[in-house]
Every structure is written in C-alpha cells, then in structure tokens.
Amino acid sequence: MALQQQIAHLRVSKAELTGAGFYVDFDVDGDVPRAVPPNFAGGAAVIRLTGATVPAGCVLLVREGRIATLEGYTYGNDTWTEDVDVVSVDDVLPIHPG
Numbered sequence: 598m599a600l601q602q603q604i605a606h607l608r609v610s611k612a613e614l615t616g617a618g619f620y621v622d623f624d625v626d627g628d629v630p631r632a633v634p635p636n637f638a639g640g641a642a643v644i645r646l647t648g649a650t651v652p653a654g655c656v657l658l659v660r661e662g663r664i665a666t667l668e669g670y671t672y673g674n675d676t677w678t679e680d681v682d683v684v685s686v687d688d689v690l691p692i693h694p695g
Contacts, residue, residue, distance in 0.1 A: 618670035631662025
C-alpha cells in the first residue's frame with residue numbers, strides 16, 4: 598500500500614541508458630508512508646522491444662522505505678538504446694515486500 602501511495606508523488610531525478618538497459622532514479626515528494634521492510638528489490642515484467650531477440654525485464658528497488666530506482670535490462674547481445682521502442686509490457690509480477 599505504501600508504494601502505491603508513493604507513485605503519485607514520484608519525480609524522476611536521473612535517467613541513464615546503459616546500452617544493455619536503463620536506470621531511472623526517483624525522489625518521492627511529500628510525507629507519504631514508507632514501505633516495510635525499508636530495503637528490498639522485486640517485481641518483474643516481460644518487456645518486448647523492437648529488434649530484440651528475447652524479451653527484456655525490469656526490477657524496482659526500494660531504499661529507506663521509498664521507491665528509489667527502476668532498472669530495465671536486456672538479455673544476451675540485445676541492446677536498449679534511444680532507438681529501441683517498447684512494443685508491450687506483459688506478465689507484470691507485483692512486489693510483495695517482506
């Protein structure tokens with residue numbers, strides 16, 4: 598529940614393409630509840646990209662009870678650059694902290 602409440606208060610503080618994926622760092626504005634436990638990673642999705650041979654994936658990192666980073670990644674020799682488009686996001690696995 599705390600993470601759902603934080604979504605409305607997220608602000609992107611940094612975004613970086615790595616070639617094999619990306620990192621998006623967030624700041625959470627406001628006095629919203631913090632998640633318990635305070636530090637964990639989880640979630641997943643099947644992300645289909647243009648030109649990729651296999652789907653990509655992602656994971657959400659929570660630090661100090663706040664949404665901190667979304668990491669997207671490719672497998673094998675596939676790349677994730679500015680020219681790649683997301684075709685679909687399927688099979689989203691929710692986060693179940695603790």
